[in-house]
Amino acid sequence: MHKGFRRLLGKSVRAGLLAMAVSCAGATIAPAEETTHIEDSSRLVSIGGSLTEIIYALGEEKRLVAVDSTSIFPPEAKELPDVGYMRALSPEGVLSVNPSGIVLLEGSGPREALDVLKKASIPLVIVPEHFTREGVLEKIHAVGKALGVEEKAEKLAASADADLAAAEKAASSVKERKRVLFILSMQGGRIMASGRNTAANGIIELAGGVNAIDGYDGYKQLTDEAIGEAAPDVILMMDRTGNHAASDEEIFGNPAFAGTPAAANKKLIRMDALYLLGFGPRTASAAHDLSVALYGDAARH
CATH class of the missing domain: 3.40.50.1980 (Nitrogenase molybdenum iron protein domain)
Structure with missing residues (x-):
């Protein structure tokens, strides 16, 4: 967690947040469905270092209120509250920053934590992870769509694609x-x-x-x-x-x-x-x- 961050959350507050998330299915607000677009992206939690990099590259870092522990670039990202390791998430840590939306890299978990977050009426975008040139572009487009900045994402993807093509061309000469x-x-x-x-x-x-x-x-x-x-x-x-x-x-x-x-x-x-x-x-x-x-x-x- 971010320095002093856990200390700001008393045990009763954390327990209340978790209980609220678990019980949201029976509340008047319906549980949030997994989505591809976050209507209100003013308070985002980014889970996955590459997603955080993309948000900064898009110039949309002002939307971030917290990140996970793999979000170490750019260096400014480390100054944000840390909600934990992407594969060992605590729902209470994510919910404690009162996010309006969550962008999360495929493979994050555990599954029980994701189930709780999906019941918390907070839009959740799960971004696919493929370890290819096309996978990088898919990530950029997915983040752009989630934040409603598709034009910015198109430009970033085009630049990334050109750079990746150049790298592949250079490697192909070996x-x-x-x-x-x-x-x-x-x-x-x-x-x-x-x-x-x-x-x-x-x-x-x-x-x-x-x-x-x-x-x-x-x-x-x-x-x-x-x-x-x-x-x-x-x-x-x-x-x-x-x-x-x-x-x-x-x-x-x-x-x-x-x-x-x-x-x-x-x-x-x-x-x-x-x-x-x-x-x-x-x-x-x-x-x-x-x-x-x-x-x-x-x-x-």
Whole structure:
């Protein structure tokens, strides 16, 4: 939560807000249906870092009254009250800022929290998440429609599309594509890596690389044998600190990587998590930067 934010809400107030949300189905105001447009978007809660980026890119940040903890760009977004992590939402936290509408990224939850929010008579727009060039444009159009600023969204989408097309064109010139292994975490020496249908897979493809793991969807723990068979040329990770961080020495010293091209060449790329995986207005730049990190000058033009 935003500094001091929880302290402003006494237990009885928070309990009252939750009880009010749960009981709204029986009130005189009918429960809100999931929608694509918010009539009164003067007090928005944005849940999903890429959605918050889009709202700022549209110049509509004045509508925001709170965001979730993944909304860390632009830096000003971090000054807004924080309603929690998008996949572990508390309805009382979201409702406590008295929003007139909520824009929420697909995959947010848990489901029980969304059910409560849908009963609170507050318009809720769920924005689809697809890790492709088209997915970025769909997000922009969905946010624009939700806020009633379709013309602004059309311009932003056109600009993003041109940038993404340029990034794809640059990546397409690469003749020998590198195999990239995205590692989500290495806690306890257990390697959790990205398969298909993930943001990591999407950005690797946009940058002209090949996901070294293609035998499953989502994120899974890999065996040493699976990593050896994947034979990654490059390891890609989020630039992070804390319990999920791992040093270069820890990574390349792990027996699972022995014999891989990535370990032989000590090739590891770290990038900011939201920038790399957000699939928002900066994705074209992220794809370009990753492509340059993979291929050097060959990907600059």
